[in-house]
Amino acid sequence: MARRRWRDWLWAYLFLLPWALGIIFLYGGPMIASLFIAFTKWDMITPPRWVGLSNFSQMFRDSSFYKALYNTGIYTVASVPLQLAAALLVAMLLNQKVWGMKVYRTVYYLPSVMPTVAATVVWLFIFNHDFGLVNHVLAVVHLPQPYWLTDPAWTKTTLVFLSVWAMGQPMVIFLAGLQDVPQPLYDAARVDGAGTVAQFRHVTLPMITPTIFFNMIMGMIAAFQAFTQPYVLSGGSGDPDKSLLFYVMYLFNEAFEFFNMGYASALAWVLFAVILILTLLNFVLARRWVHYEQPGGRW
Amino acid sequence: MAAGVGMTALGGVLAGGSTSFGATAGKVTLNYLGRGSDTERAMYDQLFTMFKAKNPNIDIAVTWIPNGNAVDQQQKVLTMLAGGTPPDVMWNHTYITPGLVARGALMELGPFIKKDNFDLGQYLAPAVQDFTLKGQVYGLPRETTAFVMIFNRTLLKAAGLPDPKPGWKWNDLLTMAKAVTKGSGADQVYGLYGMTNDIFAFTVKTWQNGGDLLNADRTQYTANAKPGVDAARFVQDLIWTDKVHPSLDNIKTFGDLMAAGKAGFEPFYTAFIALKDAKFEWDVAPMPTDGKRVTRVASAGHAMLKGSKNPDEAWELLKFLASGDAFNAYVDNGIIMPTRKNNFNDVLTKLNGKVLVPRNVQVIRDAFGYGRPEPVAGNWVGVHSTIISAVTNVWGPQKMDAKTSLDAVASTVNDLIKALPEAK
Numbered sequence: 276m277a278r279r280r281w282r283d284w285l286w287a288y289l290f291l292l293p294w295a296l297g298i299i300f301l302y303g304g305p306m307i308a309s310l311f312i313a314f315t316k317w318d319m320i321t322p323p324r325w326v327g328l329s330n331f332s333q334m335f336r337d338s339s340f341y342k343a344l345y346n347t348g349i350y351t352v353a354s355v356p357l358q359l360a361a362a363l364l365v366a367m368l369l370n371q372k373v374w375g376m377k378v379y380r381t382v383y384y385l386p387s388v389m390p391t392v393a394a395t396v397v398w399l400f401i402f403n404h405d406f407g408l409v410n411h412v413l414a415v416v417h418l419p420q421p422y423w424l425t426d427p428a429w430t431k432t433t434l435v436f437l438s439v440w441a442m443g444q445p446m447v448i449f450l451a452g453l454q455d456v457p458q459p460l461y462d463a464a465r466v467d468g469a470g471t472v473a474q475f476r477h478v479t480l481p482m483i484t485p486t487i488f489f490n491m492i493m494g495m496i497a498a499f500q501a502f503t504q505p506y507v508l509s510g511g512s513g514d515p516d517k518s519l520l521f522y523v524m525y526l527f528n529e530a531f532e533f534f535n536m537g538y539a540s541a542l543a544w545v546l547f548a549v550i551l552i553l554t555l556l557n558f559v560l561a562r563r564w565v566h567y568e569q570p571g572g573r574w
Numbered sequence: 575m576a577a578g579v580g581m582t583a584l585g586g587v588l589a590g591g592s593t594s595f596g597a598t599a600g601k602v603t604l605n606y607l608g609r610g611s612d613t614e615r616a617m618y619d620q621l622f623t624m625f626k627a628k629n630p631n632i633d634i635a636v637t638w639i640p641n642g643n644a645v646d647q648q649q650k651v652l653t654m655l656a657g658g659t660p661p662d663v664m665w666n667h668t669y670i671t672p673g674l675v676a677r678g679a680l681m682e683l684g685p686f687i688k689k690d691n692f693d694l695g696q697y698l699a700p701a702v703q704d705f706t707l708k709g710q711v712y713g714l715p716r717e718t719t720a721f722v723m724i725f726n727r728t729l730l731k732a733a734g735l736p737d738p739k740p741g742w743k744w745n746d747l748l749t750m751a752k753a754v755t756k757g758s759g760a761d762q763v764y765g766l767y768g769m770t771n772d773i774f775a776f777t778v779k780t781w782q783n784g785g786d787l788l789n790a791d792r793t794q795y796t797a798n799a800k801p802g803v804d805a806a807r808f809v810q811d812l813i814w815t816d817k818v819h820p821s822l823d824n825i826k827t828f829g830d831l832m833a834a835g836k837a838g839f840e841p842f843y844t845a846f847i848a849l850k851d852a853k854f855e856w857d858v859a860p861m862p863t864d865g866k867r868v869t870r871v872a873s874a875g876h877a878m879l880k881g882s883k884n885p886d887e888a889w890e891l892l893k894f895l896a897s898g899d900a901f902n903a904y905v906d907n908g909i910i911m912p913t914r915k916n917n918f919n920d921v922l923t924k925l926n927g928k929v930l931v932p933r934n935v936q937v938i939r940d941a942f943g944y945g946r947p948e949p950v951a952g953n954w955v956g957v958h959s960t961i962i963s964a965v966t967n968v969w970g971p972q973k974m975d976a977k978t979s980l981d982a983v984a985s986t987v988n989d990l991i992k993a994l995p996e997a998k
């Protein structure tokens with residue numbers, strides 16, 4: 276038995292090896308180097324100069340840092356729940372037994388495989404103030420028509436819409452989660468007189484909480500790392516009025532526009548810490564609302 | 575991101591400086607860093623073949639940034655320097671020269687020029703100045719551009735308007751732009767477009783108003799003084815009051831309205847490749863002015879890197895890229911404002927009609943006479959992007975007050991100037 280266990284252990288680690296080697300050599304080395312650089316002033320040409328914690332203390336005095344953190348935080352808080360709700364709704368619709376369902380599923384997943392830059396350019400037309408479809412509809416129902424792309428009060432809202440539109444990935448995961456809910460539970464609920472809403476509330480939702488949790492964590496991490504869409508929408512500047520200056524964009528600009536590699540590395544590590552803390556916090560809170568079907572199925 | 579930054583850094587730290595490039599006994603390989611279109615790449619390949627025929631002991635390895643600009647070039651060369659693999663020779667631009675000089679990346683060419691008695695007088699003086707810092711020469715120019723006003727003669731004629739007259743003023747432009755502006759929706763034609771592209775027009779207007787982006791010794795930001803504020807407000811009015819210029823929203827959506835034939839005027843530098851397939855008649859006029867006659871001149875060229883282990887061979891390549899043979903190739907390939915005087919005159923006289931040269935070519939010739947470079951200092955790329963942010967707030971739908979917005983970036987710009995203090 277012990278020999279068998281040892282052999283299983285060996286196989287498991289053999290299969291894990293490529294991933295582990297990748298982490299150690301492709302990520303580990305650069306991460307250690309960037310941690311070192313975070314304590315230096317370095318412009319990529321002259322040798323790095325040790326500056327201790329000054330890159331980190333600089334953040335407290337840097338208004339752009341707060342702006343980027345604020346923009347990213349607001350976007351995360353707004354986009355993640357909306358994207359999850361939309362993805363779950365669509366997944367439930369796509370979980371019906373209707374003719375042509377594979378086509379519908381493909382159509383709803385398509386935005387997720389579209390190149391982000393191309394998709395964003397299309398949305399530039401849809402959200403155009405004078406000629407865009409969105410404002411055209413708003414005009415028909417006599418609602419104000421904002422400058423979605425160039426008014427700092429609205430630009431983040433535009434990005435949230437874009438994130439909801441590209442919900443294919445969480446949608447597919449929800450779909451898999453929904454199909455994992457045992458049919459006998461629905462049958463039993465129906466016998467007990469539960470209607471559609473009650474079934475959703477008392478059967479579907481509790482059973483897919485691990486899926487919701489997974490999508491929420493992944494969505495939060497992706498939102499904190501949002502880059503391409505705000506970069507394309509603002510031409511890399513974060514304008515108007517830095518309303519689209521997202522954290523990773525700011526980090527990128529500090530590194531590759533201003534060549535403050537030390538500060539950029541410090542920013543990267545702070546982001547890592549923020550994401551790590553929020554993820555751990557979510558794991559702790561998840562004990563209260565995430566239900567696993569099997570004992571020991573927790574993380 | 576942290577990983578990427580770190581890897582580059584580690585490379586630089588471990589490499590501890592530059593490395594040589596394939597220097598073998600009797601045979602030298604130079605690394606050239608360039609950027610641009612496929613057409614330009616093909617032109618350089620042709621030039622390098624010519625160079626190798628004359629210098630059989632020198633090979634050239636090309637690193638090319640497809641469709642890259644000056645900022646891309648700066649990012650690439652700094653990354654190569656950090657990795658300990660700098661190129662020997664590179665395409666260079668006015669904006670990035672001071673930053674590279676301040677970082678000790680570029681070779682001072684004085685000793686080479688003296689040794690070969692190389693004549694800098696064969697080039698247009700403003701272009702040579704663009705690569706001269708504190709009296710030291712850091713590059714040989716290739717082409718130069720001056721800021722002029724392109725106009726769509728077809729649209730002007732349709733509106734019953736003549737060409738702009740010499741000595742025209744901004745109010746003349748406004749009157750003409752109003753006459754050209756017509757239509758609505760996606761078919762709208764604007765009288766004027768391009769005032770908000772980068773800060774070029776804003777800078778020229780500020781100069782005309784008697785101001786500048788920085789003070790005379792380039793140690794303090796001054797774009798927030800009255801001339802700059804007036805310039806920013808002027809553009810704001812063009813968009814929101816006079817409505818002859820598209821909003822930032824429409825520019826973002828529709829791109830180059832001049833090339834699309836939907837704009838009467840566009841201030842632009844003298845590179846007209848975007849108009850290659852224009853289905854309308856176009857020409858150029860000087861920038862209108864109510865005050866000082868001045869416009870912006872900027873240049874591109876080639877430079878040698880200090881890290882080159884084969885400086886003599888790199889100098890040979892640099893000289894070749896600044897020679898008559900190379901300039902003939904530049905002209906043939908549409909780089910129409912060559913800085914070599916002989917070729918410049920060729921373009922302005924003999925080649926008119928064969929390449930993208932406007933009929934009013936004298937306007938361009940004149941512009942190089944009264945034009946001036948930007949007051950490049952410190953991290954100039956950063957200064958540009960910071961001022962763009964400030965004026966974008968003025969020109970966007972939030973219509974921020976110009977003085978407030980330009981004041982708000984003062985400390986940032988001053989820091990960026992000081993970021994590389996020796997670059998002045």
